[in-house]
Amino acid sequence: MTIDYNERIPNNVELSSNKTLQRALEHWQPSYLNWWSEMGPDNSTNYDVYLRTAVSVEANGWANFDYVKMPEYRWGIFLTPSEENKKITFGDHKGDDVWQEVPGEYRSTLRRIIVTQGDTEPASVEQQRHLGLTAPSLYDLRNLFQVNVEEGRHLWAMVYLLHAHFGRDGREEGEALLERRSGDADNPRILTAFNEKTPDWLSFFMFTFATDRDGKFQLASLAESAFDPLARTCKFMLTEEAHHLFVGEQGVSRIIQRTCEVMNQLKTDDPTKLRAAGVIDLPTLQKYLNFHFSVTSDLYGAEISSNAATYYTTGLKGRFEEAKIADDHKLDHSEYEVMDVAGNKVLSRHVPALSALNERLRDDWVTDIQAGVNRWNRVPEKLGIDFRFVLPHKGFNRKIGMFADVHTAPDGRLLYEAEWTHQHKNWLPTEEDRLYVHSLMGSCLEAGKYANWISPPARGINNKPIDFEYVRFN
Numbered sequence: 001m002t003i004d005y006n007e008r009i010p011n012n013v014e015l016s017s018n019k020t021l022q023r024a025l026e027h028w029q030p031s032y033l034n035w036w037s038e039m040g041p042d043n044s045t046n047y048d049v050y051l052r053t054a055v056s057v058e059a060n061g062w063a064n065f066d067y068v069k070m071p072e073y074r075w076g077i078f079l080t081p082s083e084e085n086k087k088i089t090f091g092d093h094k095g096d097d098v099w100q101e102v103p104g105e106y107r108s109t110l111r112r113i114i115v116t117q118g119d120t121e122p123a124s125v126e127q128q129r130h131l132g133l134t135a136p137s138l139y140d141l142r143n144l145f146q147v148n149v150e151e152g153r154h155l156w157a158m159v160y161l162l163h164a165h166f167g168r169d170g171r172e173e174g175e176a177l178l179e180r181r182s183g184d185a186d187n188p189r190i191l192t193a194f195n196e197k198t199p200d201w202l203s204f205f206m207f208t209f210a211t212d213r214d215g216k217f218q219l220a221s222l223a224e225s226a227f228d229p230l231a232r233t234c235k236f237m238l239t240e241e242a243h244h245l246f247v248g249e250q251g252v253s254r255i256i257q258r259t260c261e262v263m264n265q266l267k268t269d270d271p272t273k274l275r276a277a278g279v280i281d282l283p284t285l286q287k288y289l290n291f292h293f294s295v296t297s298d299l300y301g302a303e304i305s306s307n308a309a310t311y312y313t314t315g316l317k318g319r320f321e322e323a324k325i326a327d328d329h330k331l332d333h334s335e336y337e338v339m340d341v342a343g344n345k346v347l348s349r350h351v352p353a354l355s356a357l358n359e360r361l362r363d364d365w366v367t368d369i370q371a372g373v374n375r376w377n378r379v380p381e382k383l384g385i386d387f388r389f390v391l392p393h394k395g396f397n398r399k400i401g402m403f404a405d406v407h408t409a410p411d412g413r414l415l416y417e418a419e420w421t422h423q424h425k426n427w428l429p430t431e432e433d434r435l436y437v438h439s440l441m442g443s444c445l446e447a448g449k450y451a452n453w454i455s456p457p458a459r460g461i462n463n464k465p466i467d468f469e470y471v472r473f474n
Contacts, residue, residue, distance in 0.1 A: 008074065009025070009076055009077060009156075010054065010055040010077075011077040011078065012057060012077075013078075013160065013164070021164055024174075027171075028159060028163070028174055032178060033071065034178075035122065035178040036070075036152065037071070039125065039126045040148065041144070042130050043133065044132055047070065048474065049069070049142055049145045050066070050067055050142055050461065050469075051070075051142075052146060053068065054153070054236075054240070055074070057079075057236055062078075062236075065462045070145060075153045077156055077157060078157070078233075079229060079233050079236060081232075086098045086228065090224065090318050090319070090322055091315040091329070091330065092314065092315070093226055094315075094329055096226075098231070099227050099228060101165065106227075106316060107166070109310070109316060110230070111170065113317065114158055114162060114230065115158075115162070116190050117222065118173075119189055119191070119194070120189070120190075120215065122155050122177060124198075125148050125151050125152060126181060126182035127197065127207070128204055131204055132145070134441035135201070136444050136450060136451035136454050137450045138446075138468075138469065138471050139450075139456075139468075139470055143251075143461075145471070146243065146247075155177065161233060193299050199434070199438060200437050200441050201454075202252075202255065202437050204248075205255070206252065206292040208244050208245065208248030208251070209245065209248030209251075209252055209292070209369075210289075210296045211295075211299070212244040212245055213296075213368060213372075214365060215241055215244070216368075217364055217365045218361075219234040221318055223235045225315065225318065226315030227315075249376075251454070252285070253375070253376055253379060254454045255280055255285065256282070256285065258453060258455040259280055259281065259285070260282075260379060260380050260383040260385045261455070262279045264383060264384070264385070269282075278440065280437060280440070282380070284437070285389070287427060287433060289389060289392075290396065290397065290410060291428050294396050294397035295397075297365075297366075298398060298399050300358045301400060301401070302358060302400060302401040303401050304355050304358075305356075305358045308354075308358045309352075312331070312354060312357055319357065331352075331354045335350040335351065335353055336350065336359065337350050338350075339394065341406055345414070362394070366391065369391065390410070392410035392411075392427070393411060393412035395408035395412065396408050397428065407419075407420035409423070445471075447469045
């Protein structure tokens with residue numbers, strides 16, 4: 001199939017003049033469309049969806065709204081504009097010119113970084129592929145599909161880098177990104193969180209709130225990279241990632257709003273009575289927050305990491321908002337405070353900052369996610385409900401790092417095995433909780449109507465009303 005590169009694949013990487021890259025993408029695109037047909041949103045092929053499409057990086061080009069059939073979505077390839085005389089801002093190469101080509105000595109490490117990031121993009125589409133069948137409104141269905149197509153575009157962005165800069169190895173990695181499957185026993189996705197199920201809309205909203213926020217911080221770190229094409233690619237991806245975080249935070253906020261309204265109507269905080277009224281009680285929402293916070297926290301890896309130190313010193317991956325940090329940007333003599341477990345106590349100790357870069361990024365993420373939880377807490381406060389959501393301790397329910405081999409309560413207490421076994425059902429979603437949430441998942445697809453368990457949004461997408469026909473079924 002011959003592709004009109006300027007029309008079919010919007011780009012600012014001169015795709016129409018790069019014959020080698022054209023041939024690589026001509027081979028890859030049909031495989032991508034086959035993957036989308038098999039693993040993309042279920043039964044959605046013929047829908048007309050009111051989607052945002054990026055056609056350029058300019059302010060008037062990255063958010064064009066119109067009805068689109070998703071298999072015909074124009075997945076583009078965009079890098080933010082290059083900066084003249086741009087220098088590396090951290091690590092051993094600080095002050096040198098940024099790289100336009102991959103240095104040979106960093107080739108395999110950089111390829112692994114790009115592949116790992118790229119693997120998360122199709123994984124989340126696979127995790128969410130059945131959710132469209134139980135959407136609580138056309139508005140929410142459209143937001144799900146917007147997230148899905150943009151995760152697909154982010155996959156294109158990473159595959160472009162692999163094809164353009166890594167030759168045959170890159171082409172093979174691009175094919176492998178379409179062969180792995182989320183949750184597959186034989187060929188799973190690379191990171192554990194992207195093999196978890198997303199069986200309901202509460203899980204989806206929590207995922208986009210917590211796990212897509214990890215995506216924000218990982219992309220922001222890669223946007224500092226000395227490899228300029230990667231940095232410029234990730235900077236543009238961040239403009240789209242912001243909407244994903246909005247979908248999650250606003251979705252949970254609307255669930256809280258609806259529950260609090262019913263609590264006031266019924267004058268009760270009894271979970272049994274609230275469930276009988278068809279809403280999700282606040283303690284159950286807290287359990288889902290605990291779960292998604294802890295699973296996502298593991299994505300940052302171990303608190304002490306020689307790999308993270310290597311990525312930094314070699315210039316491959318910086319810190320969040322590197323330029324705003326007031327230090328020497330080499331960290332040869334700097335320290336950072338991390339938590340540790342000694343016997344039956346949780347302690348803090350200072351370690352070389354280079355070795356604690358995973359923990360620093362996790363701390364930046366925790367600060368950002370706490371700000372979102374603070375915004376959630378304004379809802380019950382405004383409605384006179386005496387309930388506040390609280391982030392669990394960083395050691396809670398961890399499978400990686402200092403806390404992997406101990407049991408930690410949400411308040412940070414270390415527990416014996418027996419106490420954890422007895423108590424964890426009070427802190428994490430039980431099978432009963434998940435079955436109840438699942439029981440609410442019936443589709444509500446009449447324009448302007450919203451499922452009973454979630455409030456309508458305050459405003460629509462792109463200045464459209466909340467009863468706009470965001471999805472048309474054909």
